[in-house]
Amino acid sequence: MAAERSSVATRILDLTVAGHRVATPSAVIGEGADALLLPALSSISAREEMLPLAHELGDTYRCLVPDWPGFGAHPRTRLPLNPANLHAFLDALLAAVPGPYALGVAAGHAAPYLVAAARRHPGAFARLVLVAPTWRGPLPTAMGPERAGWFGRIRRAVEMPLLGEALYRINISPPIIGRMMRAHVYAEPAHVTPAVVAAKHRITRQNRGRFGTAAFVTGGLDPAASREDFLALFGHGLPPVQVLRPDKAPRRSGAEMDALIATGRVTALPVPGALSAHEEFSGDVAAAIRSA
Template sequence: MPFNPTPILGGTVREFYWNWKKKPVTVVYEVLGEGQPILLLPAFSSVSTRGEMRGLAERLAQRFQVYVVDWVGFGQSSRPGFRYGPALYHAFLKDFVRGVFHQPVVVIAAGHAAGYVMQLAPSSVWSWIVLVAPTWRGPLPTAMGEHRWFYNLLRFLIRLPLIGQLLYWLNTTPAFLGWMYRRHVFADPAHLTKALLDEKWRTTQQRGARFASAAFVTGGLDPVRSRSQFFDYFQPPLPAPVMMVIGEQTPVKSLAEMEILAHFSGVGIQILRLPGSLGLHEEYADQLADGILPFLNKYLS
């Protein structure tokens, strides 16, 4: 069950009841504002929570009705000891969208959420798609290459009661989280305040948090296995208008993937370049809102 689901965006907290392999799951999401609906999907990470979409949600809620979800296994949603993988999240996103919305909806997805959004796009559930710093490969495979046997071993070890908890603790200390944010997530270290880092750390300390987190870090939540599979999602004709937002300080390997998609895949997606890195949706929320609102106004007028 979720831990004390409370408003963190100033909106109304709702719960979506779901089942995965006959096991009940409660997904927490928050709604704020009025008007046409927009769905915000936070990035997968060890500290994933709908709270990272706060600034963007508050800006968009001035005109739209904004839905912000905590993924299964993260935030205030249930965190059971599943063997988390793409099939779970593909199924969840499909059921959530069809259960909550009754017409195609605008979706703004950060990081790894991009692959899940594009996989669902042919179902005509999206009216417009914004992908913010889209990624398809987890941190360890990006840094170390494709050593699946090793990542499978890590996931097995982290599931163990004692050694797993120790390994997870070592990778979620405030010092390690701060290093991760400065290296990959935020472009300006001055934006990483102690209060923000404490909030991130508390997110990692919830019961059951290590299972989905370990799956993401080791590549177990990668929506595809190769760049070509990811690019296949963008072959024309696109099922909905797509904008891709690229952070100017994105880490080299991730930036190269985005630039290839932007320039050499031959697809007609709109490109928006902003300050920031993989966490630009949180760090530069106002600039992101300023960049996408003209397009939202055009498509939703």
């Protein structure tokens, strides 16, 4: 653990994305070279999940940790949620706070978005670190492409007034959040305490929270259509890329990480944890980042 926790300041970035004003709350932690830390996209996504890692890195880096539009522990922005708008969000963020960044860190589904942004903005990042990178949402991962026709129907149902809110509340209850976290988010069930579950549940209860969840879970925010498309993001034209592969990542997601590592286009280190290793084992993740 870091010897002393850095103070946290909050900065609101006033961005314009696809013609929409997107007020973006961001944490600023630490001193030193600039670093951009992007939380994973998920039903419980919020910048708070990156704060333990930012504190660990705060004696070396000045970390900017924004919320994604449509996610976070605050009322959500009215922005159509799709890959094009998330790419545009990062473009707007890099225009407002251009760095250059000594370090870019992204977890889960944020990883391919960060890589694509680094390709669009040469020189913005000196190096990238991807923690448990994923590209395929939960339903496409679990059900396979042969059931793709259902995903849009499920998303539209959750987005409907009244019925959608009822479906959403049923599927993000504290018991379900706890079960999900023990299954693939955290590696150690004992770390999924009632306090942790309550904090995650508060994130899901934000106004318009169901829209981000519906988009992510059904694959509506998948930045690639296939493994081949995902792997094609990597290679020439990027700064050095390091993948931190959690030892207890779910089998299907871990296979995608292993396929990326096998290309030789990235360097890789194992870390403890599952899909939220950056939060659960922030000290180990920070040590791996510093070892590069």
